[in-house]
Amino acid sequence: MPAETRCLEADRRSFSTASIFALTLIFAMIFPGLANAESPGVTTEAASEVTQATATLHGKVNPHGVATTYRFEYGTTTSYGTNVPVPDKSAGSGSSPVEVYEGISGLKTGTTYHFRLAAFSAEGTSFGKDETFEVEADPRFSFSFGSVGSGNGQFYGGPTDIAIDSEGNLWVTDIGNNRLQKFNPKGEYLSKFGSEGTGNGQFYSPTDIAIDSEGNLWVVDTSNNRLQKFNPKGEYLSKFGTGGEGIGQFANPEGIAIDSEGDIWVADTENNRLQKFNPKGEYLSKFGSEGAGNGQFLWPSRVEIDASGDIWIADTGNSRFQKFNPEGEYLSQFGTWGEGIGQFGNPKGFAIDFGGKLWVADAGNYRVQGFNSNGEYLSKFGTWGEGIGQFGFLEGITIDSEGSIWVADTSRSRVQKWIPARPVVTPEAASGVAKEAATLNATINPNGLETTYRFEYGTTTSYGTSVPVPEKAIGSGSSPVEVGEGISGLKASTTYHFRVVATNAEGTSFGKDETFTTK
Numbered sequence: 001m002p003a004e005t006r007c008l009e010a011d012r013r014s015f016s017t018a019s020i021f022a023l024t025l026i027f028a029m030i031f032p033g034l035a036n037a038e039s040p041g042v043t044t045e046a047a048s049e050v051t052q053a054t055a056t057l058h059g060k061v062n063p064h065g066v067a068t069t070y071r072f073e074y075g076t077t078t079s080y081g082t083n084v085p086v087p088d089k090s091a092g093s094g095s096s097p098v099e100v101y102e103g104i105s106g107l108k109t110g111t112t113y114h115f116r117l118a119a120f121s122a123e124g125t126s127f128g129k130d131e132t133f134e135v136e137a138d139p140r141f142s143f144s145f146g147s148v149g150s151g152n153g154q155f156y157g158g159p160t161d162i163a164i165d166s167e168g169n170l171w172v173t174d175i176g177n178n179r180l181q182k183f184n185p186k187g188e189y190l191s192k193f194g195s196e197g198t199g200n201g202q203f204y205s206p207t208d209i210a211i212d213s214e215g216n217l218w219v220v221d222t223s224n225n226r227l228q229k230f231n232p233k234g235e236y237l238s239k240f241g242t243g244g245e246g247i248g249q250f251a252n253p254e255g256i257a258i259d260s261e262g263d264i265w266v267a268d269t270e271n272n273r274l275q276k277f278n279p280k281g282e283y284l285s286k287f288g289s290e291g292a293g294n295g296q297f298l299w300p301s302r303v304e305i306d307a308s309g310d311i312w313i314a315d316t317g318n319s320r321f322q323k324f325n326p327e328g329e330y331l332s333q334f335g336t337w338g339e340g341i342g343q344f345g346n347p348k349g350f351a352i353d354f355g356g357k358l359w360v361a362d363a364g365n366y367r368v369q370g371f372n373s374n375g376e377y378l379s380k381f382g383t384w385g386e387g388i389g390q391f392g393f394l395e396g397i398t399i400d401s402e403g404s405i406w407v408a409d410t411s412r413s414r415v416q417k418w419i420p421a422r423p424v425v426t427p428e429a430a431s432g433v434a435k436e437a438a439t440l441n442a443t444i445n446p447n448g449l450e451t452t453y454r455f456e457y458g459t460t461t462s463y464g465t466s467v468p469v470p471e472k473a474i475g476s477g478s479s480p481v482e483v484g485e486g487i488s489g490l491k492a493s494t495t496y497h498f499r500v501v502a503t504n505a506e507g508t509s510f511g512k513d514e515t516f517t518t519k
Contacts, residue, residue, distance in 0.1 A: 110137030110507025334375025
């Protein structure tokens, strides 16, 4: 090529490059968001307001300056299968994260759901990570015991509270007969103590009961304005409290709870306050006053302490529950007066299960309602009536080591047992751990329904391997069944994760993750 031609070609290339560069700068100045466009940013967040049939899915979408739409994908597996909204909804074209959420319905009880957030723009498609939530299944009625009267195993004025000792026996306050009665886990009468009066070991309307770490029984002797302490045999040990408004005095107290330090918290009902005492019954502190504001009460009737040490109060007259830290500082509340979901009619007794869920005796609505630790409604059971699984006015409630719920059906003079719908699984340590082998162990309670199980294991919490295949049946009993499976082909000096998984017609239960390390 002649020199003159080569110069002209070079000039054209220089002009072309310069022109493109200039146009790019101009485009970037006019459309700064599109100059460095990228696919949407997506974050899947935890679901909220999960009930027996509904939930709200949450997430965030960053359009990165390009018009973007989104949808949630959900289903019982990571294949999802259902989208919401339909059609996809706009998240705009901004450059900051946008909070998005969608309600879903028609869910099945006792089911685990997977979901993720997906976003779409001209620059590409983005998927958030998979999240899950569980739809609670209603507990099922198991059996009841008790009738009206003053004989052994009978109640007058109704049972008002239940406490379970280390052997699984039930201690029940028999308020009208001014005594406590003891029953085995089958509801069979064992023993009793107490009579009407003001002397040591006597009662006038015993309302609530708590058992300390040594097995001693603390009883709220309501109309005598005191607490009494008994050994595990029901023999009188000590007492504290008198009637009045002063420090260490009570006005018809109704509730008691014992914290991890052994300190005693008392719902001083008609004084509208909580008082704290050491194990000797010596006054330590108090909080609360009459009213409807945060930290105020109107007839606080029961008190429970959760695994974090926070204090929950049944603020009965205000039809709500309030939460306080161990120093008595107000934290939160939930509940209003009414008959709807999450509303109450004079709520009384309540219990906190091992998962932190609150089960509430909604006395005036003749039902038990379940809530998560944030006060969000989960499920309910029970209706008005005298039949199986029905309630009159109910007060006390407690939960045993198997997750069964015992309810004092006060006006029907009986105690009812309700069992979890799903199997109850209890993981146990691996045994026989060697270089290449181990045995995985657990106990499973089928809760009266045909149940199968498997163990999942692997070097991460994704597991990846199951045993046995197919899953093994353990029948339909109502007692814990020990299960174990040997595994082999493992790597030496390696940490493995495992969990037990059990399934019945009401759903699937997953044991917590356990680990072992091969030799």
